[in-house]
Amino acid sequence: MQRLNIVITGHVDHGKSTLIGRLLADTDSLPQGKLESVKKMCENNARPFEYAFLLDALADEQKQGITIDSARVFFQSKKREYIIIDAPGHIEFLKNMISGASRAEAALLLIDAKEGVAENSKRHGMLLSLLGIKQVAIVVNKMDLVNFSEIAFNKLKIEYSEYLATLGIKSDIFIPISAREGVNLIEHSSSTPWYKGPTVLEILDSFKSVEEKENDDFRMPLQDVYKFTRDNDDRRIYAGTVTSGELNVGDEVVFYPSLKRSKVASIESFNTPVKTSVKESEAVGFTLQTQIYVRNGDVVARADQSAPKVSNRFEANLFWLGAKPLELDKPYKIKIGSAQSTIYLEEIKRVIDGDTLDRADEPSVGRHEAACVIFRVHDLLAMELFAENQKLGRFVIVDEFDIAGGGIITEVLEQYTNRRTKSSSVGNVLVDKASSSADFEEELFALLRKHFPHQFN
C-alpha cells in the first residue's frame, strides 16, 4: 500500500494534536481499547478528556499539555497509509517541528479561527516554503468558537493568503473545521453549509506522493567504498543511495569534484537476483573496471549526462536553530549529500524574521531566524540548485556536535578566487600527491586486512 508523510504545523494550542487524535478516532485507526483507556485515565485523574492525549503519550507532555517532539503516528484511509507527524507549535521546540517537517511530503497548517494568525502561523509557513514543501493546505480550526461564521473564515483566509503571497506561496486550499467537534474532518458538516470545498481527509487523499522522475540525470553521493577481505572477498564496492536517474553495467561514470572516471563493471547486492541497473532511491553498490581511489562525499554522475555544479561558494536560504548565533567567518561543518567540509559564513544579505520585516546589515543570524546568506567552503563540493535537484541542493550546518541549521542553495557562485590563485600552480599537484599517497595507504590497508583479518575486527 502507498504511504505518504504528512506534517501538521501551526501555532501552539491551535489544535494540531486534537486534529490528529480526532482523525485517528474517527477513522478507526486506534489500537483497540486506546480511546477508552485514555478516557478512563482522565476520569481517574479528574481531568477533562482531550483527543491530544492520544498522541501526547510522553508522561511529561501530559503534565504540561504541550507536544514536545514530533510524534510519528500511523494512520490509514481507504486510499493509502499515512505517517502523520505532529509538530510542536511552541517556539522552544522549533527544531523539533523542522525535524518533523523535513520528512514530510505535504503539510497541513492550522490556524485558530478565534485567535487568528499568530507568530508561529507565519514562521511555520515560511519554514515549509524553505523546506521545499509545496503541497500545503490551511486548516482554520475552532470554527465553533466563531459560530461557524463564513465572514470570519473569509477574513482570515484573505489575511493569511496575503502573507503567503509575500513568501511566493500560492495556496488556495483553506478548510474551516472544528477538530474537537469533528466538523469537516471526514464528512461535510451541516454546521458549515456555505463550505463546498474538500474535507480534511479528502485533501489528504488528494496530495501526491513525491514521485520518482525517470528522466533525471544520474546522481549518487558516494557514501562509502568497501573492501571486505573476509572470505577472500576482493570486491571494491562503491556504495551510496541514488538520488536521481539510472545507472547500468557498462556506463562510464565520473566522480565530482575529483573528476576521476571509470566504467561500471558490476552491480552488487545481497539476496537478490543479479542486477544490471539501478535507479532513484535505491541503496546500491557497484564495482568499477579500474580501481580508482575516490573520497566519500564525491558525487557520481554519468559521463553521457549533465555534470553537477562544482564550487566552493554559494548563496542560500537558511534557517538557524543553534543555541549560539551563526557568525561571520567562524568555522562550521557543512554536510551536503554524503560530503562534509568546513564552511564559513561570508555575508548575510538579509535576515527574514517571523513577521517578514526583512532586516539588512545584521552581524549574525540568531536562533529561530531565517536568512539569505553567502557561504564559502574550504573544499570544492559538487552541488545543485535546490529548485533543480532537492536532494543535492540542501545542506545542514553543524556547530560543535549538533546540527544547528539547514538551508537550500539558491545560487552557485563563482569559486572563491583568493584561495585558488594562491595555490593554483601547485594546487593540482598537491591534490594528486594527496590522493596517490592515500591510494597507497588504502592498498596497504587492504593487504593488511587480507593477511591479518582478525586484527581488524
Next chain:
Amino acid sequence: MDHLDRLEAQSIYILREAYRSFPNLAMLWSIGKDSTVLLWLTRKAFFGHVPYPLVHIDTAFKIPEMIKYRDEIAVQWDLNLVVGQNKEALAKGETFVNGLDRLSCCKKLKSDALKYTLDGTWARRKWNPYKKVWEDELNGAPYTGVIVGVRADEEGSRSKERVFSARDEKSEWDASTQPPELWNQYKTDFAPGTHVRIHPLLEWTELNIWEYIERENIPIISLYFNNGNGKRYRSLGCFPCTAPVDSEARNPKEIIEELTSGKFKDIAERSGRAQDKDGGGTLEALRKEGYM
C-alpha cells in the same frame, strides 16, 4: 519501488551512515524479529558481511531456545557476538523470580547490564568467529555508536525518537533537548563521553517487519510460530514476564493474515509484556535510563 523496497533502502542508508561515522560501532541483537531483520539489513548494506559486533544482553532468564538460536546463527553467519550479563545481581539473587519487582529486575538485568557492557566497565564475553571459541574481554573500549531496532509504532515514547539519538554520560535520553534532524542528515558528531543510538527501523511497523521476513525468507526464531500447541510468542523477552499468545499462525504469511484481518488486528504488540502495564509512563521511565 514498493513500500518494502523504500523502507529497506532507507534503513541501509542509515546503517552505512552509522558505519562510516562511528569508529566503535555495535548493534544490539535481542534475537527477536526486529533486531534479526536489522541483522539481515546489515548483510544487505554490506554485501553479505556483518562489519560490526552484535551485542546481546543475556538476563539468564531468556527462553532457552533463544540462546540456542543465537549461537547457531552466529556460527552460520560468521558473527562477532558480544554477550553481557549482570553477574552480580544474578549471584545475589536480585531478580523478579526471587521477589524483586518487575521494573527493578528489568533495570538490573537489562538496563544496567546493557549500560556497563556498552561502556566496557563489565567484562564482555565474545565469540571469536575465526578461532570458533568464546573469549572474555576485560576493559573493552566503549562503543560510541549503538544500532538498535526500535520502531515508532511500538509505544508512545518511541514515536518521538530521532534516527540518530545522543545519550549522555549516564546513558540518559532527554526527549525535549534533542538536536534537530533534517532530511537525510543525522547527528554523526558526538562529544567525548557520549554515545549515539542509531534507529534504522523507526518507520517500520510490526506488519512491515513480517512482510519483509516473508519476502526475504529470513530464518527467524521459531518461537514466533505455532509449532503445534496452538501457541506462539508475539514479542520475545524473559520467560517469567513474557507469555505466548493463542494463535494458529505457523509461518510469516499466516502471521501477516492474523495482523491484517485476523485476531490481532488493532491489538498492540507488547500487550503480552507485563512491565508495560504498571501504570502510565513506566516504559518511558525505563527508557530515560537506557532501556530499549
